[in-house]
Amino acid sequence: AFAALALSAGAASAQDYRIAFGDLDLGSVSGADAFDARVNAVARRACRTGAPLADHQCRARFRAEAMRLLPGVRRDEYARARGG
Helix, strand or coil: CEEEEEEECCCCCCCEEEEEECCCCCCCCCHHHHHHHHHHHHHHHHCCCCHHHHHHHHHHHHHHHHHHHHCCCCCCCCHHCCCC
């Protein structure tokens, strides 16, 4: 099954970024690691303002939005894999 998150880098950006997660077992450490890697890679592409602090803040918001947009069951699986 294909599942993806559609995120925006910010209010000024109309472009959505998609992160596939349907192929990952988010309840496993390796699946959670792979999800984090995908989110971080897309966040780095989406958050290129040229100002290090602004980029860092954008990436943090992007990661938080990615977690918020995960379906509840998948978010719970991820949390268990992360020990939370």
